[in-house]
Amino acid sequence: MTTANVTEEKVHLAGTELYVPKGGSGSPVLVLHGFEGHEGWLAFHDALAESATVYAPAHPGYTPTERPEWLTSIAHQAIFYHWFIEQQGIAPVDVVGLGMGGWMAAHMAVTCPQNLRRLVLVSPAGIKPEYDEVFDIFIAPWKQVIDMCFSDPASSPEYERIYGGEFQEFGGPREAGRTMSIRMGYRPFFYDPALPGMLPKVTLPTLIVRGDDDNIMPAECATLYQKAIAGSILKVIDKCGYWAQFERPQELAQLASEFFA
Amino acid sequence: MADTQYYYFTEQPYTGYDPALQENHPALRLTLSNKHYDPKIASDLYNRYHDEYQVADEVGFDGIMINEHHTAPFCMQASINITGTVLAKITQHAKILMLGNPLPVVDNPLRLAEELAMIDCISRGRLISGFVRGGGVESLANNINPAHNRERFEEAHDIIIAAWTRPGPFRWEGKHFQYRVINPWALPLQQPHPRVMVPGTASPETVIWAAKHRYPYIVLGSFLEQTQELIQIYRETAEEEGYDMQPDHIGYLIRCFVCDTEEKAQELGKNFFWQNGALNKQPREWMAPPGYATVNVAGIRRLRAISRSFDSLAYEEAQKNYQLVVGTPDTVIEKLRYVRGLLGIGHLCMWAHDGYIGHEDTVRSIELLGKEVLPALRES
Numbered sequence: 001m002t003t004a005n006v007t008e009e010k011v012h013l014a015g016t017e018l019y020v021p022k023g024g025s026g027s028p029v030l031v032l033h034g035f036e037g038h039e040g041w042l043a044f045h046d047a048l049a050e051s052a053t054v055y056a057p058a059h060p061g062y063t064p065t066e067r068p069e070w071l072t073s074i075a076h077q078a079i080f081y082h083w084f085i086e087q088q089g090i091a092p093v094d095v096v097g098l099g100m101g102g103w104m105a106a107h108m109a110v111t112c113p114q115n116l117r118r119l120v121l122v123s124p125a126g127i128k129p130e131y132d133e134v135f136d137i138f139i140a141p142w143k144q145v146i147d148m149c150f151s152d153p154a155s156s157p158e159y160e161r162i163y164g165g166e167f168q169e170f171g172g173p174r175e176a177g178r179t180m181s182i183r184m185g186y187r188p189f190f191y192d193p194a195l196p197g198m199l200p201k202v203t204l205p206t207l208i209v210r211g212d213d214d215n216i217m218p219a220e221c222a223t224l225y226q227k228a229i230a231g232s233i234l235k236v237i238d239k240c241g242y243w244a245q246f247e248r249p250q251e252l253a254q255l256a257s258e259f260f261a
Numbered sequence: 262m263a264d265t266q267y268y269y270f271t272e273q274p275y276t277g278y279d280p281a282l283q284e285n286h287p288a289l290r291l292t293l294s295n296k297h298y299d300p301k302i303a304s305d306l307y308n309r310y311h312d313e314y315q316v317a318d319e320v321g322f323d324g325i326m327i328n329e330h331h332t333a334p335f336c337m338q339a340s341i342n343i344t345g346t347v348l349a350k351i352t353q354h355a356k357i358l359m360l361g362n363p364l365p366v367v368d369n370p371l372r373l374a375e376e377l378a379m380i381d382c383i384s385r386g387r388l389i390s391g392f393v394r395g396g397g398v399e400s401l402a403n404n405i406n407p408a409h410n411r412e413r414f415e416e417a418h419d420i421i422i423a424a425w426t427r428p429g430p431f432r433w434e435g436k437h438f439q440y441r442v443i444n445p446w447a448l449p450l451q452q453p454h455p456r457v458m459v460p461g462t463a464s465p466e467t468v469i470w471a472a473k474h475r476y477p478y479i480v481l482g483s484f485l486e487q488t489q490e491l492i493q494i495y496r497e498t499a500e501e502e503g504y505d506m507q508p509d510h511i512g513y514l515i516r517c518f519v520c521d522t523e524e525k526a527q528e529l530g531k532n533f534f535w536q537n538g539a540l541n542k543q544p545r546e547w548m549a550p551p552g553y554a555t556v557n558v559a560g561i562r563r564l565r566a567i568s569r570s571f572d573s574l575a576y577e578e579a580q581k582n583y584q585l586v587v588g589t590p591d592t593v594i595e596k597l598r599y600v601r602g603l604l605g606i607g608h609l610c611m612w613a614h615d616g617y618i619g620h621e622d623t624v625r626s627i628e629l630l631g632k633e634v635l636p637a638l639r640e641s
């Protein structure tokens with residue numbers, strides 16, 4: 001699948017060794033995964049790497065990056081990635097934040113915007129919906145959660161590649177990431193009550209993307225993001241669930257690449 | 262075995278809902294709607310169960326074991342301390358064995374220390390204060406982060422012991438709990454503090470923790486083979502800690518019901534399979550949400566295997582395996598002697614009521630246990 005020249009790096013930082021697959025060429029794009037954890041070099045990364053240098057790290061706490069003891073929240077992840085950008089000397093970078101990673105990217109934009117250039121937030125968590133509820137991923141069987149993150153898992157090559165075959169529901173390399181997600185997002189569940197009040201500080205060009213068939217995050221969350229960040233754009237991908245990066249990798253990469261161009 | 266202590270236990274089941282729900286609903290806790298709960302029935306049941314505790318006290322049980330669960334009909338005790346307070350006033354002699362307060366889901370362990378101290382004073386020193394981690398579902402029900410479960414358990418325990426034993430005022434700056442002033446004006450009557458016990462079903466970590474603190478570990482009805490494994494872990498940990506495990510360090514909870522005839526006992530014993538034996542019918546992921554087990558896959562699998570054990574048994578098989586002991590006093594005495602001897606336990610908790618067993622039959626069972634079974638067990 002891979003067309004980009006992908007390397008795997010271990011970056012010593014903040015008390016851990018950050019695992020960073022990196023590929024492509026051009027201006028840097030930092031891709032922040034969501035609660036699904038790090039699923040390797042994706043078709044989405046590959047498509048994005050056609051026009052950029054893609055950094056696709058596994059967050060601290062998600063296999064194979066160990067969690068340093070001090071790091072327990074989304075805000076801490078945001079500080080960690082600022083630290084990474086500064087250490088690598090790659091500022092300003094474009095950022096794609098996926099789901100929970102979108103929440104991290106939003107925090108990064110609030111705290112230290114000079115390290116960033118443009119933001120793409122895909123089904124971002126972080127804002128409490130006003131009318132509906134975020135689906136509770138922590139009390140449903142994990143396989144059900146995964147299936148719900150797709151509009152049509154059966155037609156997704158990435159679904160088949162990543163989740164097809166025998167599925168280990170408990171334990172295994174994904175357990176640490178699930179634990180990290182519950183550590184950071186359990187209560188309040190996937191939002192920061194202060195975030196809507198802070199987001200108007202963001203002046204970076206921002207594109208918000210959601211799938212039209214998202215069973216996890218209510219559509220209003222994307223709209224609330226758009227309202228909070230002045231000048232931001234909202235785009236909807238057809239026949240797409242919560243995980244656009246898996247289900248519509250080409251479309252999402254094209255939207256992001258055009259926005260970053 | 263004159264020193265073995267015997268305790269009466271019931272889950273205090275709420276039986277007033279439509280049994281058809283047991284078949285149709287995927288979980289009998291957390292999400293089973295409380296529209297099926299009738300407070301009038303509950304009021305009668307609470308008072309009935311309290312009357313039965315009084316009988317257990319009068320007929321000579323050494324203690325009454327109580328517990329706490331949330332959002333579930335199988336156990337009506339949403340607060341173990343309320344039941345404990347009632348027992349402190351309505352019983353005279355029996356120890357109040359709490360197994361136990363679920364520490365991780367408590368947000369103010371200092372208040373818990375105060376409440377337990379009050380119960381110990383009011384009961385004139387009859388409290389045995391057990392502490393539990395609570396199943397994963399209790400963290401979900403109380404919205405406490407499962408990833409903090411063990412840390413909160415250990416820190417809350419440390420606060421309670423400190424509040425009981427260290428003269429105040431002092432400050433506490435912990436990871437999960439902070440206090441400007443710990444200085445409770447409610448201290449336990451028993452010195453240096455009420456006895457602590459720890460129950461469990463499968464987690465080796467909990468056995469090791471109990472053994473390191475020299476707290477008795479009470480196995481809650483796990484298979485005998487499994488129980489022996491857990492006891493062996495306790496024994497080995499005790500050796501590492503430089504002491505010899507005694508019978509007093511180990512207890513076992515067994516389902517046990519007695520009638521005047523075998524036929525009636527066999528019939529009523531089926532009540533231990535009420536809700537199809539699935540006391541905790543729930544999706545597997547509720548038992549060990551992410552972070553609840555410290556990424557110990559073997560432990561997680563073991564927990565789940567045991568959770569399925571009782572309800573997967575046929576009634577006769579459950580009796581063969583000593584998961585359930587029912588019959589006339591003579592039958593039950595023989596079986597309980599076997600279990601006591603096999604495990605070498607110093608505490609035998611008798612889960613002597615469940616399901617739809619009525620008040621009169623429950624009282625009769627308690628009387629037969631107290632007047633015939635316990636004296637025989639104390640004899641030999």
